[in-house]
Amino acid sequence: MKSVLKKIGCILFGSTLLSTSFMAVYALEKYGNVNDFLDDDLVKNGNPDVYIVVGENSAALDVTSANQISAKIGTLTYSEIVIEEESTVEYQIIGKSESINLLDGTDKLDSTGTEKSWILVTAADDSYSNYFNNDEGNSFSYSGFSEADQTKSLGEFGYLLELDDMDPENHFESDDDATEIIFTRIIDSNKNVNSQTFDIGKDMVYASIIYPNQVSAFKLSKELKEGYEIPFLGDRYRIVKIDENEGIIYLGTPSYDGTIEQNEYISLGEYQVVLGEILESEDKYSVQISVLRNGKIIKEHTEILSSDKSFSFIAGGIGVTVHDVWLNSAADTGYADITICKSILELELGEEYIDDWEVRTVNNNGGTIDFLKTYEDSAVGIALVYTGSDVERIKDGDKLEIADYVKLVFDDEDDLDKMIAQYKAERTVTTGSTGGTVITQSGKVPEVILDIEIELDEADKNLILIGGPVANKLTEELQNDGKINIDNESPATAILVEGAANGNDVLVVAGGDRYSTESAVLSIINLI
Template sequence: MAMSMKKIGAIAVGGAMVASALATGAFAAEKVGDVDAFAADVVADGNANVDIVVGSNAAALDVVSAANIAAKIGSLMFTEGTVEDGAATVSVKAEAESDDFELYVSDADQATTADVAFITTPDKDYNDVFEAKTSMGDFTYAAIESLGKLDTLTEVDDVDPSEWNNSDENNAAELVFVKVTGTNDDDGEYDINEGDAVYLSATFSDDKDAFEELRIGNRIPFLGEEYAVVKVDNDDDFIAVGKEVFDGVIKEGESYDLGNGYTVAIDSVLSPLTADGDPKVNVKILKDGKTVAEKFDTTQIKMIYGDIGVVVNSAWENVGSDYGYAEILIVDNVVTLDLGEEFIPDWEIYAFDATTMTLEKDVSDVSANGLSGVALQYSGDDEEDLEKDDSFDVADYVTFELEDDDDDINALFKMDQAKEVSLAIGQTVNVLNAEIKLAEIDAEAKEAVVMTAPIAVLDSEASLDAADKGLILVGGPVVNALTAELADAGLVAIDNESPATLAVAAGAANGNDVLVVAGGDRAATEEAAEALIDML
């Protein structure tokens, strides 16, 4: 099924800086009409003077292009000043739906199917891995139906980017499981009982053909955002995750500045006394120059202070033994997942054991090498007598819907989610299965101009006849209905052979100019978008 974006905005944070999500390098596009004049007028008096329109059925690449343009325009909406630091918040809203399954046929005297499970992931291959485990553990069922992929569920392509554990490039992905129980009569009603719905974030092999072990430092998705695992605590039974800030090597005596007065310092590195021993590292977290947390131990070292997490994976000295280095992961926004406890109302958090297919509240109960991820399991009251047009929310994230189809019932999953993510310069985040990178500060700013309206909408929410400002249409006539209107009227010429193109249709939007950003395929559209960004 197609994914669409409803609104995309770029907003300054901290009353300080702005930034844009840009790719490096030069991009070229064919220009039709007065593109330069249009580009010069996208911001007027500090406010956006255009709306960005992306197709309801646009591909993910078009959606990201629209987000990049929105971020760039957002970076221009500020008064001038001196840039000393940079950060931005990008707001993304996305929706998608899975395949559906004909669960109930009203006029066939069909007994309501009993005990059938439905699953969806961002890639159908993950469904196959789950189904291959068969009915067992905490995932039992009489029948199971894969509803294909749900595009906006999040996938991580390489859980171990620094190869702390191996070079296999394993993946991680979100999976949603819902089991419905029928009454074996012809009433078309179903129950979803306590424990029969699960949101799962699990680690998979690079080939997407098996579950894999989750390890310290691995990146996993959790409710639409990417996190790094910094601690699995066997004593207090929790798993701690956070947002990556730094992943690399710090020299002995040096530190990494987290901002807000916090730094992480490698105070000393000591070589092991024996050839097979582990080095010892003294790592500190400081606030305004004063030590607030410290550990001096052999690697691997795990330390959490407030919402800051640190993992020192390994350390070594240079050839002359003059100084040492520490391989370190630093995260912020730490979330402690207390196993067996309610994480959000009616949903409890558990460790996922892929060997036994069980959800465990005690880390010690997980089988050897079986820890594969984390799960939220429904712990609320049984939802009884669900029928056509009823729905069930999974962890306030995904909706399981019993869709009315002329009194028949189709089962499917839907998502309609909004996320705001903050980025520093050079930082990359994965949100709702779209990767966004903040490459540079592209404006001088001191004070943000408040945005009074979103600067991106769907083609179903916009109209050429009702426009009150200029429009930027992302995507060609196949994926963007407004571009199709212009093409039908002979105002633009875009087909599947077109290069990256920036085309102005003067006065076509209720007297306002329209800029079409498109090409013959998704890659060409992306190139056209980057060319426009370079112009702004």
């Protein structure tokens, strides 16, 4: 017996799927011990003990309803382990870059009668920041920055986060890297030797940039992809979804990353993600995923995949990325590599993420780094660009906040010939379990089958029949035997016929038309 048959799959992929959140639930007429059946007979020994049956020629709404009930029953099959102990560790992360004296040397920042400016750059590893140093002779320039006389590397800033592998689960067979980088342009404000006062315009940028893992050169030639792991303000995130049309990049922290079989689901606290059947036709794959929140379907997403075999979407407070799908050798069971992320961050390009810091993409445009408000294929990173008022008359003891993350600190060390600039930062990190953490395991959803695939006198499980006698031949058989009575005028109805399927119970969920049938289904879902 096939689960979620190709006939059902084809109807699903061609129809508009309706979420329960948009449908009203009307009064349900119940006959027999419906509530007891829903409470006690849907799951046995942690596995579904019921088939969901729809008619071969059912309307798309009946098929959708069958999948909704199947997904809801599946939520009853997972187990939970609660960690009661409390075990946490707090530690400080403290870091500082190299320092530079803005008033030292023949090329010092301030010069009599001449306004000069430097870009100070630091990164998690000095190989990245040194690449931008003018002394290295590299050709990168910075569109959006006012023209600067020189770029000065402040070397390694260990506080910033570097990832040695953007692909920890090997979805892309890549070991490329990512790093955080800070750019700040400082301007001589007085044009006098040893003035010790400086200005900073709107030329401060925090960036998270990806790049190929090449020892010989730092090249900005990688492009952002859904599924990459990148740093952002000191934490690791996956790129969950890139919405180019809306100009939004979604980041999240992975809660599940692995392979699941069709009709299985993963439960993450209040959310459950169900993988429907994977169908193959002419080298294309159709896959349907349902997302539930506390047992109610909030999104059903269907995608037809070609050679790239990947897609992502956001549902409520989670993000789902399907990296790859395939069928087994018998072509009767589908599998998917899937990542589910929580703690979603929505980065809208051109909008403030924090006060005075606007989200942009980092783009490598032929050697010029652009910080754009739109998404282009040349995007190699994510940036926060300062858009506040110019910062003027910087002097000894001043500290500039960079994206509420690090500080650029100025110190003259009580010497008129010095003005030391240095990036510094510190924060407290807590690791471990604080108790009460719920760990959920994957479960199974009931099979959804067609009425032509099963006989009442051969059933080995309980049955839920979707649709009246016109739509479902098993419902028609029960009607002809006088065990139920449903006609075109029937409201939303649920009838339990005990022992009618080879000794197993049968629940008929139907109405006088497809809409009253759907209303009956939604009522049943609320009772499960």
